[in-house]
Amino acid sequence: xxxxxxxxxxxxxxxxxxxxxxxxxxxxxxxxxxxxxxxxxxxxxxxxxxxxxxxxxxxxxxxxxxxxxxxxxxxxxxxxxxxxxxxxxxxxxxxxxxxxxxxxxxxxxxxxxxxxxxxxxxxxxxxxxxxxxxxxxxxxxxxxx
Amino acid sequence: xxxxxxxxxxxxxxxxxxxxxxxxxxxxxxxxxxxxxxxxxxxxxxxxxxxxxxxxxxxxxxxxxxxxxxxxxxxxxxxxxxxxxxxxxxxxxxxxxxxxxxxxxxxxxxxxxxxxxxxxxxxxxxxxxxxxxxxxxxxxxxxxxxxxxxxxxxxxxxxxxxxxxxxxxxxxxxxxxxxxxxxxxxxxxxxxxxxxxxxxxxxxxxxxxxxxxxxxxxxxxxxxxxxxxxxxxxxxxxxxxxxxxxxxxxxxxxxxxxxxxxxxxxxxxxxxxxxxxxxxxxxxxxxxxxxxxxxxxxxxxxxxxxxxxxxxxxxxxxxxxxxxxxxxxxxxxxxxxxxxxxxxxxxxxxxxxxxxxxxxxxxxxxxxxxxxxxxxxxxxxxxxxxxxxxxxxxxxxxxxxx
Numbered sequence: 001x002x003x004x005x006x007x008x009x010x011x012x013x014x015x016x017x018x019x020x021x022x023x024x025x026x027x028x029x030x031x032x033x034x035x036x037x038x039x040x041x042x043x044x045x046x047x048x049x050x051x052x053x054x055x056x057x058x059x060x061x062x063x064x065x066x067x068x069x070x071x072x073x074x075x076x077x078x079x080x081x082x083x084x085x086x087x088x089x090x091x092x093x094x095x096x097x098x099x100x101x102x103x104x105x106x107x108x109x110x111x112x113x114x115x116x117x118x119x120x121x122x123x124x125x126x127x128x129x130x131x132x133x134x135x136x137x138x139x140x141x142x143x144x145x
Numbered sequence: 146x147x148x149x150x151x152x153x154x155x156x157x158x159x160x161x162x163x164x165x166x167x168x169x170x171x172x173x174x175x176x177x178x179x180x181x182x183x184x185x186x187x188x189x190x191x192x193x194x195x196x197x198x199x200x201x202x203x204x205x206x207x208x209x210x211x212x213x214x215x216x217x218x219x220x221x222x223x224x225x226x227x228x229x230x231x232x233x234x235x236x237x238x239x240x241x242x243x244x245x246x247x248x249x250x251x252x253x254x255x256x257x258x259x260x261x262x263x264x265x266x267x268x269x270x271x272x273x274x275x276x277x278x279x280x281x282x283x284x285x286x287x288x289x290x291x292x293x294x295x296x297x298x299x300x301x302x303x304x305x306x307x308x309x310x311x312x313x314x315x316x317x318x319x320x321x322x323x324x325x326x327x328x329x330x331x332x333x334x335x336x337x338x339x340x341x342x343x344x345x346x347x348x349x350x351x352x353x354x355x356x357x358x359x360x361x362x363x364x365x366x367x368x369x370x371x372x373x374x375x376x377x378x379x380x381x382x383x384x385x386x387x388x389x390x391x392x393x394x395x396x397x398x399x400x401x402x403x404x405x406x407x408x409x410x411x412x413x414x415x416x417x418x419x420x421x422x423x424x425x426x427x428x429x430x431x432x433x434x435x436x437x438x439x440x441x442x443x444x445x446x447x448x449x450x451x452x453x454x455x456x457x458x459x460x461x462x463x464x465x466x467x468x469x470x471x472x473x474x475x476x477x478x479x480x481x482x483x484x485x486x487x488x489x490x491x492x493x494x495x496x497x498x499x500x501x502x503x504x505x506x507x508x509x510x511x512x513x514x515x516x517x518x519x520x521x522x523x524x525x526x527x528x529x530x531x532x533x534x535x536x537x538x539x540x541x542x543x544x545x546x547x
Binding site for chain 2: 010029036093094100112
């Protein structure tokens with residue numbers, strides 16, 4: 001039986017994406033926290049340590065750390081290891097900037113959404129299948145149970 | 146987001162390719178962040194170090210400089226990934242330095258002020274209270290909002306260049322009165338804080354404020370701007386902090402009540418137990434350090450003077466190096482004043498225009514780094530390649546010198 005849940009958020013960058021959820025419950029940073037050449041999380045304080053963000057729908061509550069986050073994000077996108085979409089509780093400027101540059105320089109569109117109801121953070125889990133469709137401001141989370 | 150007719154013309158390419166590119170970034174990012182318009186800035190502070198910008202960042206800067214870009218406002222720059230004068234003597238590989246030099250060349254072509262410091266507000270970029278600026282570098286942002294009383298968001302790399310090229314920044318976040326009020330308060334119960342206490346306190350605030358603007362009460366009256374520089378840097382390394390209302394210090398925050406705009410906010414006490422937890426968290430090793438790294442953010446000339454006093458009559462023990470990181474301006478000053486000789490007599494070295502957290506520590510063969518910087522500890526341990534020992538300066542000097 002597959003359980004399907006829908007969440008509405010604010011669209012920061014348009015697009016559509018589908019992928020496995022990668023969910024952090026802690027503040028997240030690409031700067032010094034994700035190795036661009038592999039897409040793997042290297043931040044020892046992250047609960048995603050060792051996981052790859054590549055083609056995942058990345059969800060975290062809010063950002064932290066160095067303002068170079070956008071550059072790290074952009075390099076990750078440049079070498080093809082970027083996430084499929086990024087969803088955050090609080091709008092995260094580094095991801096937005098990195099994603100805008102990623103489209104301008106390398107033609108890759110990564111939708112970004114924020115301001116979800118707090119229930120989403122409680123429900124969504126790593127491994128869930130997530131579909132992002134910004135036209136409907138909607139995220140669909142499905143999980144086999 | 147509203148664009149003026151002139152901004153629309155820039156966006157459509159009438160003011161050249163570089164400005165068109167910059168305006169496109171401002172328009173898209175501004176819209177995404179919920180900005181209502183673009184407002185003029187007095188200065189910009191941008192990032193141009195290879196270790197974070199990577200190949201993609203070089204491509205961004207070169208795209209601006211090769212398409213006729215020119216900074217519209219005074220624009221300073223964060224440290225480089227190598228000591229721009231003495232990189233060879235620090236063992237930096239030539240091909241690594243070459244990448245940094247490409248960024249330096251692009252920054253110079255754009256007309257930037259080559260200060261290469263993360264404490265630019267202490268050496269070459271002096272806004273006044275009430276002004277709007279667009280600064281990258283999280284510690285500078287906290288310093289600007291909290292101590293100078295000017296307004297800036299934490300401008301990310303890429304957006305920083307777009308602000309500098311247009312002289313504009315999206316109006317949102319910390320530019321708006323309603324977002325600058327304290328939403329949570331911290332009360333320090335630490336009597337006579339040490340250098341490490343200030344940094345641990347900042348880090349604790351960063352970890353526990355969440356996305357709320359914090360206020361901080363209970364600091365000693367004689368706290369220095371250098372100590373608050375390190376406190377703010379640690380806070381910004383630990384969480385998304387862009388401003389701290391230092392009660393009795395921050396312009397307009399004479400009391401917690403004025404900081405919060407009259408609202409009652411949650412107050413958290415921070416004492417020895419909390420700071421011990423931070424120390425235990427950041428201190429990852431008890432091994433002998435290969436390197437003592439001092440100055441993330443850059444040490445001021447007066448801090449270098451204090452370091453010289455601490456090192457007076459002491460010699461570094463074998464197997465450990467000590468680097469003190471500073472701005473080029475403070476470096477020149479201590480060189481002429483004799484402070485540099487005093488420091489280097491102990492075997493320690495001064496390095497300028499770069500900083501530890503953005504230099505290739507692992508590539509240079511350092512496995513265990515000792516520091517009193519919570520920011521360095523946080524960043525380096527995030528990367529997981531180098532182990533950190535996090536101690537107060539007196540303990541560091543005691544252990545590594547004889």
